[in-house]
Amino acid sequence: MNGNGSPFSANRLAAAGFLFPAIVAVLLMAALPLAMVASKAFYDTQVRDAFPATLEALSGWDQGAPVPDKARSALADDLRTAYEAQTLAGAASKLNERTNGLRSAIMATARHLARDSEADIAATLERSSPLWAARETWATIKAAGRPFSLSNLGRVFAPSPSGREAGPAGGVYGDMLARTLTISFGVTLLTVLIGYPLAYALTFAPPGLKRPLFLLSFIPLWMSLLGRAAAWVILLQKGGVVDMAAQALGLASGPLELLYSRAGVYIAMTHVLLPCFVYPCYSAMANIPRNQVTAALSLGASGWRSFWIVFVPQTLGGVAAGATLVFVLAMGFYLTPALVGGPADQMLSYMVSEITLRIGDTAMASTLAALLIAAMIVGALTIHMTVYALRRLLLLRAWTS
Amino acid sequence: MRQVNAVMALLSAGALFFLLAPIVTILPIALSSGEYISYPLPGLSLRWLKQIALNAGWREALGNSIFIALTSACLATLLGTLAAVGLVQAAPRRARSLRSLLMLPVAIPSVVLGLGLYFLLARAGLLSTYTGLILAHAVISFPLVMVVVGASLATTDLVVIRAAQSLGAGWRMIFLDVLVPMLYPAILAGFILAFLNSFDEVIVTMFIAGPEQNTVPRVLFANLRDRLDPSVVAVTVLMLLLSAGLGLLLQLLARWTQRRPAEP
Structure with missing residues (x-):
C-alpha cells in the first residue's frame, strides 16, 4: 500500500467521506439483514404477537392453579383477531411443535368463533377440542410466548418427527x-x-x-x-x-x-x-x-x-x-x-x-x-x-x- | 525432476480437458436444427436463437435484466470506486478491518443474504420492487469494483494527490479531475464485473423479486427445472458467451492498464 497520502489528518477525514456511502450500504443491506436472520433464528415473536391478550391474562397464573376465566375470553379475542389478520397459522404451527394436535385445535376453535360471534366461549372451547380442558395446553402457550428460544435448533437435531402435522421431520x-x-x-x-x-x-x-x-x-x-x-x-x-x-x-x-x-x-x-x-x-x-x-x-x-x-x-x-x-x-x-x-x-x-x-x-x-x-x-x-x-x-x- | 514434470503435465492436461470440454461441447447445440438436445447434430440452423428472440417471456426478462444490471452496476461502480479511494487514504490498520467489513456482502452465502434481505425489504415495503432489487444487486456487486479499483490504486503513485492538494484542489476536484481519469480502465473493468454479477444473479433475486420481475437467470433457472428444450440451451450458450466475451474484454483492459505509463 502506498502511504504517501495518509499522514495528513485532512486525508483521514476525506477517507471517511469516501468510505461513508459504502459503509452505510453494507451496514444497512448486509449487516442488518444478517442480524435479522440471527434474531429470527433464536428470537421468535410469532406466538407472542398472535396471543397478546392471552399471555397478559396468564401472566400471574401458574400451572398449579385452575386456568382463570379471563384467559379463556382473552384467548377467544386473540383467536378472532389473529384469524382475521391471517397470522394464526404460523403461531399455531409453532405451538404444535410443543403439543401435538394443538394446531388443528386452534384452527378449529378459531373457525367456530369466527362463524358465531355471540357464542358462549367456554362451551365453544369445550366443543372444539379436549385440549382446552388441559392445564398443560395453557402452560404451553405461556411458555411459547417467551420469544427467546432454542426450540428451532432443537428441531434440527430432533431424531424423529413429532407427528403428522409437524411438517418436515426434525x-x-x-x-x-x-x-x-x-x-x-x-x-x-x-x-x-x-x-x-x-x-x-x-x-x-x-x-x-x-x-x-x-x-x-x-x-x-x-x-x-x-x-x-x-x-x-x-x-x-x-x-x-x-x-x-x-x-x-x-x-x-x-x-x-x-x-x-x-x-x-x-x-x-x-x-x-x-x-x-x-x-x-x-x-x-x-x-x-x-x-x-x-x-x-x-x-x-x-x-x-x-x-x-x-x-x-x-x-x-x-x-x-x-x-x-x-x-x-x-x-x-x-x-x-x-x-x-x-x-x-x-x-x-x-x-x-x-x-x-x-x-x-x-x-x-x-x-x-x-x-x-x-x-x-x-x-x-x-x-x-x-x-x-x-x-x-x-x-x-x-x-x- | 523430468519424471515429475511429465506426470504433472499429463495430469494437468486432463484437468484442462475437464475444465474446458463441457463448455466447448455445449456451444454448437444452440445451433442445432433438431427438436431434441442430442449429438450428432441433425443440422445447423438459427431456429432456436430465432425462437428465443421472438419469445415474449424471454424478451421481457432480458429487458428487466439489462435494466437492473445497468442501474445496479452504475450504483456499485460509484460505491466501489469511492470506497477504494477511501481505503488508500485510511490508516493501514483501520483500512484492513474496514476492507473486511466491506467484503461482507460477498463473504456470506447468497441464500443467507437473500433471506435477510427478504426480511429487511419486507419491513421497508420494498419487496417485489425494482428499487429493492437494484439496491440489493448494487450491494452484492460493489465489493468487486472496490477490489479491482483498489488493485489499480495500489500500483498508482499517490503523490499526485498531494501535488493536486498543494495546488489548491479540493477533494471533489481531486476525485473527478485527477483520480477518475487515472483509474478509468479499472473503473470500467469494475463496472463490467458488476454488470455481469447482476446479470447472473438468481438466488437473492428469487427471495426479493415479485412475479412480474422476471430476469433472464430466473426464467432460465425455472425452465431448467421444469422442461429442457433447445431454447434453454440457446439461452445458456448466450449467457456463457456474453460472460466470456466481457471477461476477455476485462483481460484486455487489465493489460492496457499494465502497459500504460505511470503518469496520467
Whole structure:
C-alpha cells in the first residue's frame, strides 16, 4: 500500500467521506439483514404477537392453579383477531411443535368463533377440542410466548418427527447438514487433487505457453455461474453427451443415470469450483524460489523426493487458502445441486430457500441459515488445521529420513 | 525432476480437458436444427436463437435484466470506486478491518443474504420492487469494483494527490479531475464485473423479486427445472458467451492498464 497520502489528518477525514456511502450500504443491506436472520433464528415473536391478550391474562397464573376465566375470553379475542389478520397459522404451527394436535385445535376453535360471534366461549372451547380442558395446553402457550428460544435448533437435531402435522421431520435437517458437509469436503478434496497439477503446470510452463494456459484455465472463472450449472444439466442428462461418450468408450454398459444423482453433483460442483482453487495455489507456487528444488537435486535427492519434501510443503499455504475458499463457497452452493442433484442430494442452502418461499417458516429457515454459517466457519478452520498438520508431517519426515 | 514434470503435465492436461470440454461441447447445440438436445447434430440452423428472440417471456426478462444490471452496476461502480479511494487514504490498520467489513456482502452465502434481505425489504415495503432489487444487486456487486479499483490504486503513485492538494484542489476536484481519469480502465473493468454479477444473479433475486420481475437467470433457472428444450440451451450458450466475451474484454483492459505509463 502506498502511504504517501495518509499522514495528513485532512486525508483521514476525506477517507471517511469516501468510505461513508459504502459503509452505510453494507451496514444497512448486509449487516442488518444478517442480524435479522440471527434474531429470527433464536428470537421468535410469532406466538407472542398472535396471543397478546392471552399471555397478559396468564401472566400471574401458574400451572398449579385452575386456568382463570379471563384467559379463556382473552384467548377467544386473540383467536378472532389473529384469524382475521391471517397470522394464526404460523403461531399455531409453532405451538404444535410443543403439543401435538394443538394446531388443528386452534384452527378449529378459531373457525367456530369466527362463524358465531355471540357464542358462549367456554362451551365453544369445550366443543372444539379436549385440549382446552388441559392445564398443560395453557402452560404451553405461556411458555411459547417467551420469544427467546432454542426450540428451532432443537428441531434440527430432533431424531424423529413429532407427528403428522409437524411438517418436515426434525431428522431431515440434521441429515441435510451432514450431507452438506460431506459434499463440500468431497468437492474440496476433488478440486485439490485435480487443481494441484494444473497449478503446477501453470507455474512451470515454458514462457510461450504460459499466457494461453492461463487464459484457458481462467476463462471458466468469469463465465456465468448459472450458465455453467445449466451446461451440466444438458451434458449429464440420459442420452446426453457424457452418457454417449461413456458408452462409446466402453466405460459404461448401459445408460448412465448422472443427472439428478450424487455423482453428477460432485462432477458439476468440482468443475465450477476448480479455478477458485487453482489461482491461490498457483500464487503460492510462483513464489517458491526455483533453485531450491535444483539444490535438492544436486545434493542427490531423486526427482520425486525433492518434489515431496522440498516443493510440496512450501505450497501447502496456497493449498490451504485455495481449499478453504472452495469449501466455504461449496457450503453455500445452491444452483448446481438444485439443478443437477436429485431430491436426496440437496444441500442446506436449498432447504433455506424452500422452507422460506414454499412453506413460509422463516424462523426455521433462519435457524438453518445460522447453522450453515456456523458449519462453514468450523469446516474452514478444520481444513486449515488439517493442511498445516500435513505440512508438519511432511517436514518431519524430511528431517528424520 | 523430468519424471515429475511429465506426470504433472499429463495430469494437468486432463484437468484442462475437464475444465474446458463441457463448455466447448455445449456451444454448437444452440445451433442445432433438431427438436431434441442430442449429438450428432441433425443440422445447423438459427431456429432456436430465432425462437428465443421472438419469445415474449424471454424478451421481457432480458429487458428487466439489462435494466437492473445497468442501474445496479452504475450504483456499485460509484460505491466501489469511492470506497477504494477511501481505503488508500485510511490508516493501514483501520483500512484492513474496514476492507473486511466491506467484503461482507460477498463473504456470506447468497441464500443467507437473500433471506435477510427478504426480511429487511419486507419491513421497508420494498419487496417485489425494482428499487429493492437494484439496491440489493448494487450491494452484492460493489465489493468487486472496490477490489479491482483498489488493485489499480495500489500500483498508482499517490503523490499526485498531494501535488493536486498543494495546488489548491479540493477533494471533489481531486476525485473527478485527477483520480477518475487515472483509474478509468479499472473503473470500467469494475463496472463490467458488476454488470455481469447482476446479470447472473438468481438466488437473492428469487427471495426479493415479485412475479412480474422476471430476469433472464430466473426464467432460465425455472425452465431448467421444469422442461429442457433447445431454447434453454440457446439461452445458456448466450449467457456463457456474453460472460466470456466481457471477461476477455476485462483481460484486455487489465493489460492496457499494465502497459500504460505511470503518469496520467
